[in-house]
Amino acid sequence: MARASSTSRKLTVTVFAWLxxxxxxxxxxxxxxxxxxxxxxxxxxxxxxxxxxxxxxNYVVVQERSNYFRYFWNSxxxxxxxxxxxxxxxxxxxxxxxxxxxxxxRGILMWMLSTKMLPxxxxxxxxxxxxxxxxxxxxxxxxxxxxxxxxxxxxxxxLYTYFKEIPGEILxxxxxxxxxxxxxxxxxxxxxAIPGIASTMLLNVILAxxxxxxxxxxxAAKAAPLTAFIASYSSPEGLxxxxxxxxxxxxxxPILILGWFSQKQLVRGLTFGAVK
Amino acid sequence: MATAHSRTAARAMISPAVIxxxxxxxxxxxxxxxxxxxxxxLLMPGMEEWTGFENYRYFLTDPAFSTAxxxxxxxxxxxxxxxxxxxxxxxxxxxxxxFGQGIVRVLAIAPFxxxxxxSALVFKNMFMNPVNGLFAFMAEAIGMQPIxxxxxxxxxxxxxxxxxxxxxxxxxxxxxxxxxxxxxQMEASEMDGAGAIxxxxxxTVPHLARAxxxxxxxxxxxxxxxxxxxxxxxxxxxxxxxTNLTYLVYAESLLRFDVGTGAAGGVVAxxxxxxxxxxxxxxxxxxxxx
Numbered sequence: 001m002a003r004a005s006s007t008s009r010k011l012t013v014t015v016f017a018w019l020x021x022x023x024x025x026x027x028x029x030x031x032x033x034x035x036x037x038x039x040x041x042x043x044x045x046x047x048x049x050x051x052x053x054x055x056x057x058n059y060v061v062v063q064e065r066s067n068y069f070r071y072f073w074n075s076x077x078x079x080x081x082x083x084x085x086x087x088x089x090x091x092x093x094x095x096x097x098x099x100x101x102x103x104x105x106r107g108i109l110m111w112m113l114s115t116k117m118l119p120x121x122x123x124x125x126x127x128x129x130x131x132x133x134x135x136x137x138x139x140x141x142x143x144x145x146x147x148x149x150x151x152x153x154x155x156x157x158x159l160y161t162y163f164k165e166i167p168g169e170i171l172x173x174x175x176x177x178x179x180x181x182x183x184x185x186x187x188x189x190x191x192x193a194i195p196g197i198a199s200t201m202l203l204n205v206i207l208a209x210x211x212x213x214x215x216x217x218x219x220a221a222k223a224a225p226l227t228a229f230i231a232s233y234s235s236p237e238g239l240x241x242x243x244x245x246x247x248x249x250x251x252x253x254p255i256l257i258l259g260w261f262s263q264k265q266l267v268r269g270l271t272f273g274a275v276k
Numbered sequence: 277m278a279t280a281h282s283r284t285a286a287r288a289m290i291s292p293a294v295i296x297x298x299x300x301x302x303x304x305x306x307x308x309x310x311x312x313x314x315x316x317x318l319l320m321p322g323m324e325e326w327t328g329f330e331n332y333r334y335f336l337t338d339p340a341f342s343t344a345x346x347x348x349x350x351x352x353x354x355x356x357x358x359x360x361x362x363x364x365x366x367x368x369x370x371x372x373x374x375f376g377q378g379i380v381r382v383l384a385i386a387p388f389x390x391x392x393x394x395s396a397l398v399f400k401n402m403f404m405n406p407v408n409g410l411f412a413f414m415a416e417a418i419g420m421q422p423i424x425x426x427x428x429x430x431x432x433x434x435x436x437x438x439x440x441x442x443x444x445x446x447x448x449x450x451x452x453x454x455x456x457x458x459x460x461q462m463e464a465s466e467m468d469g470a471g472a473i474x475x476x477x478x479x480t481v482p483h484l485a486r487a488x489x490x491x492x493x494x495x496x497x498x499x500x501x502x503x504x505x506x507x508x509x510x511x512x513x514x515x516x517x518x519t520n521l522t523y524l525v526y527a528e529s530l531l532r533f534d535v536g537t538g539a540a541g542g543v544v545a546x547x548x549x550x551x552x553x554x555x556x557x558x559x560x561x562x563x564x565x566x
Contacts (some may be wrong), residue, residue: 014374020366021380027440028386030410031398043408046417089296092289100286108294110561115301117553119501121522123545125529125539126307147301156293210391212504213522217530226506230393233509234400248394259389260382266445267452271353271490275449 027254035059035245042241060244064177066229068250075225075251078215079208082147083201086155089148091197094159099168109160112153113272120150120213131218138220146218147208154207155200158269162196199265202258206266209255226251305546311539318533331540335528341541343516344524347431351520352499354435355442356492362439363446363491364484370447371454388444392504398428399437400509430510430518437505442498446491453487454480486559493556500549521545 022029033049034042041052062068097105127146128137136142166189174188212227219228230251233244259266267275279522312331315520316324335341362515370381403410404425412422425433457480503522506512512527519527525545529538 010374013369013372014376017372017374017380018376020369021383024440024443025383025386027398027403028390030402031394034402039456041313045408045413046526047410047413089292093293096286096289100282102283102286106561108290110557112293112297114553114557115297117497117549117556118301118305119522119542119545119549121310121501121503121525122542122549123304124526124542126304126537127312128530129535130304130308136374145449149296152293152297180565206389210389212392213501216393216504216507217526227391229395230391231504231508233397233440234393242511244397244401249397252390252394255387255389255391263381263385267449270445270494271449275452275490 028256031245031252032249033245034241035249037242039240039242041049042245058242059250061251062148062243062247066232066247068229068247071224071226072227072250074140074223075209075227078143078147078223078225079205081140081144081157082151082208083204085144086148086152086204087159087197087201090152090155090159094156094163097156098160098163098166099171110159112224116150124217127214128217137218138222138224140223142218143215143223143225146214147211150211150214151204151207154269154272155204157272158200158203158265161268161272162200163193165196166192197235199262200269202262203265203269206255206259206262293536302478302484307538308546311535312543314536314539315534316539318535327536331536332544333364333546335537335540338395340516340524344519344521347516347518348500348520348522349433351435351438351502352496354432355439355499356495358435359442359446359495360488360491362443363450366443366447367450367454368480370451385444385448387440387443390441391443393508395441396434396437396505396508399433399440404433414500426510426518427514430514434502434505434509437509438499438502442495445495447492449487450484453484457483489559493552493559496552497549497556500545501553521548 035058036054036056037052037058038055041048044052098111131137131142136140136145170188170192171184174184209225212226212231215225215227216231219225230247233247313326313328314324315327315330370377370384374380401409406412406422406424406427409422409425411425416424423429461479462475465479470478501522502520503526506518506523507526508521510518512523516524522545523529523539525538525541528534528541
């Protein structure tokens with residue numbers, strides 16, 4: 001589509017696209033900028049975008065007053081822990097379904113998907129009571145279990161769609177060459193499956209990190225991850241914009257970075273392979 | 277290829293996942309169902325008694341239920357409308373050739389990775405606050421009276437916050453689908469003299485329909501369960517103005533400790549979600565055969 005006006009068209013699209021992109025990103029940018037302001041500057045009228053006295057004080061205060069790193073560490077343990085346990089359970093299952101399909105495979109996959117449709121509020125009370133009786137309320141163990149279970153269907157599905165793409169002929173070729181099942185798995189299949197497993201892990205860490213129904217309902221002070229920690233800023237005495245911004249920036253920064261790496265997998269994972 | 281031996285192995289490999297999910301689904305579901313027929317308040321332990329459908333009657337005739345149901349539909353419908361229309365436009369824009377494509381995509385997708393409590397509090401305080409919020413400042417700058425977003429139009433405010441989170445999701449999926457659009461077909465129709473608008477409605481829209489359906493269904497599943505955004509901004513208020521079904525059940529069970537009524541509400545929520553789920557499963561199942 002070579003046209004004389006193609007360069008000027010490209011420039012127009014560039015300006016427009018950047019405007020839209022920056023507008024969507026603005027709340028994040030504004031939060032990050034505010035985190036470097038003093039409280040007075042954070043509510044200054046007119047607000048200043050860049051020309052203020054940059055300070056790191058808010059970050060220091062957030063850590064000192066509320067022991068931010070404890071919540072951060074809870075978030076890391078819960079999201080990574082639940083994902084790793086989920087993978088340990090899901091990799092064999094997805095593997096078997098992809099390479100040894102049986103007439104029931106489809107039914108099992110659809111059923112797993114259906115558990116994801118269960119609204120959390122429908123099982124809130126039983127889980128809350130079971131947790132209370134088993135002393136799992138406000139524990140990291142309890143949350144790791146719940147996160148693992150709510151993400152297990154997504155993990156199985158994502159892995160399944162990745163494993164499905166590994167050509168079966170490779171297995172047969174390896175078998176012809178006299179490879180044992182064990183060697184087959186270690187030397188042929190695993191290297192091909194690693195990218196898929198890594199993507200699955202990435203997406204599920206993100207999902208668990210941002211999950212805010214169970215984390216808010218099942219934790220108090222001890223096991224609270226960042227979602228619950230930030231929620232404590234909703235009380236009126238928490239109306240300190242600069243500190244709220246500093247805490248928020250620290251809570252979203254790791255996942256924004258991970259998220260940018262996982263754009264493609266996000267589509268596949270959240271649509272259960274329906275859109276690739 | 278599959279021998280009896282490998283079938284047994286396969287079954288052993290699948291069963292842990294199946295057993296865990298089965299337990300996770302059956303046990304709490306059975307308990308919710310059981311509680312929904314009991315008079316059961318956590319503040320009065322040991323006083324549980326069978327009440328039949330009393331909890332359902334109470335929950336369904338409570339005016340808060342019809343409010344919450346309407347709010348849920350408005351919230352889900354509003355976010356779906358904004359993200360689908362906005363997402364299609366945004367996907368078309370990002371699919372163009374321009375300078376800095378990669379960076380703009382990254383910027384536009386970022387909101388999806390912001391945890392709900394952060395986005396809700398940032399919007400509540402730094403944007404929608406009637407005194408110090410940026411929206412109030414912008415309104416004053418153009419000579420308008422600033423409004424107290426979360427007090428005056430709470431449901432719409434929450435709809436906008438949630439849309440901000442889900443717009444990138446819709447965009448990303450529609451963009452992925454756009455990229456698989458057959459360019460030859462586009463060029464052929466262009467040569468045949470089809471204008472940009474008729475090309476959009478006769479080629480692009482039908483092509484995006486499937487991805488759009490997936491967006492609608494998956495967003496609906498998540499949007500029916502919006503909770504954190506309401507909890508940290510309005511607590512469902514003022515009154516019940518921003519209470520959705522999820523928040524109502526939470527309030528019944530963990531704020532008023534009325535387990536029986538909460539469980540009945542939970543069952544109602546499950547039934548509603550299942551109606552959506554049936555359509556979603558059909559859409560995804562179709563793809564599985566391909």
